[in-house]
Amino acid sequence: MFRLDIDEEITLIQIQESHAEELFRLTDKSRKELREWLPWVDGTKSKRDSLTFIRLTLNSYEAKKALNCGIFYRGKLCGMAGFNSIDWQNLNAQVGYWLATDFVGRGIMTRSVSGLIEYAFYELELNRIEIRAAVENSKSRAIPERLNFKHEGVVRQAEWLYDHFVDHAVYGLLRSEWR
Known part of the structure; x- marks a missing residue:
């Protein structure tokens, strides 16, 4: 099981079946806020989901x-945070993340994503990390901006979000640019 200690407060642990109840409760408690930007929330109705x-x-x-x-x-x-996809041929990964409402504003996500970047570049030896976020999702976009990703452009109507399309801001970071 994968585990990455970020600092004295934060640890990333590969999500396991034993976390299902806790993950569902966390999702359910933050459902309104998560639903604004994440298309899977309505489909998460139970621990089974x-x-x-x-x-x-x-x-x-x-x-x-x-x-x-x-x-x-x-x-x-x-x-949750991690690599939604890893492309070994091109040595890049796409990072995704979300945080429950009660934990916003503590620097948790910035530190978590920073740790993932370190791991990607120095342990996995990847060359590029990408983050995409809805153009209007300022909280999610603040993470790559804080970590000095380059804003590379906008993908128009990139995601269907319940009843409308949203554009995605695309951010990239190369290993040579990190730290």
């Missing part, structure tokens, strides 16, 4: 295509 998601992520990890981690802040699950 969270368990299905976890099983899919474990299969993707086994296939070396992704790595999805729970963010544990002071030992408590507070969100």
Whole structure:
């Protein structure tokens, strides 16, 4: 099982089947805020749905295509972060993340994503990290901006979000640009 200690408060742990109940409760408690930007929220109606998601992520990890981690802040699950996809041929990965409402504003996500970047560049030896976020999602866009990603452009109507399309801001960071 993958584990990455970020600092004395934050640990990323590969999400496991045993986390399904806790993950569902966390999602359900922040449902309104998460739904604004994440298309999967309405489909997460029970612990079983969270368990299905976890099983899919474990299969993707086994296939070396992704790595999805729970963010544990002071030992408590507070969100998710990881590589939604890893392209080994081109040595790049796409980072995705979300944080429960009660944990916003503590620097948790910036520190978590920074740790993932370190791991990607120095352990996995990837060359490029990409983050995409809805153009109007200022909180999500603040993460790559804070970490000195380059804003590379906008993909128009990149994602169907319940009843409308949203444009995505695309951010990229190369290993040669990190730190």
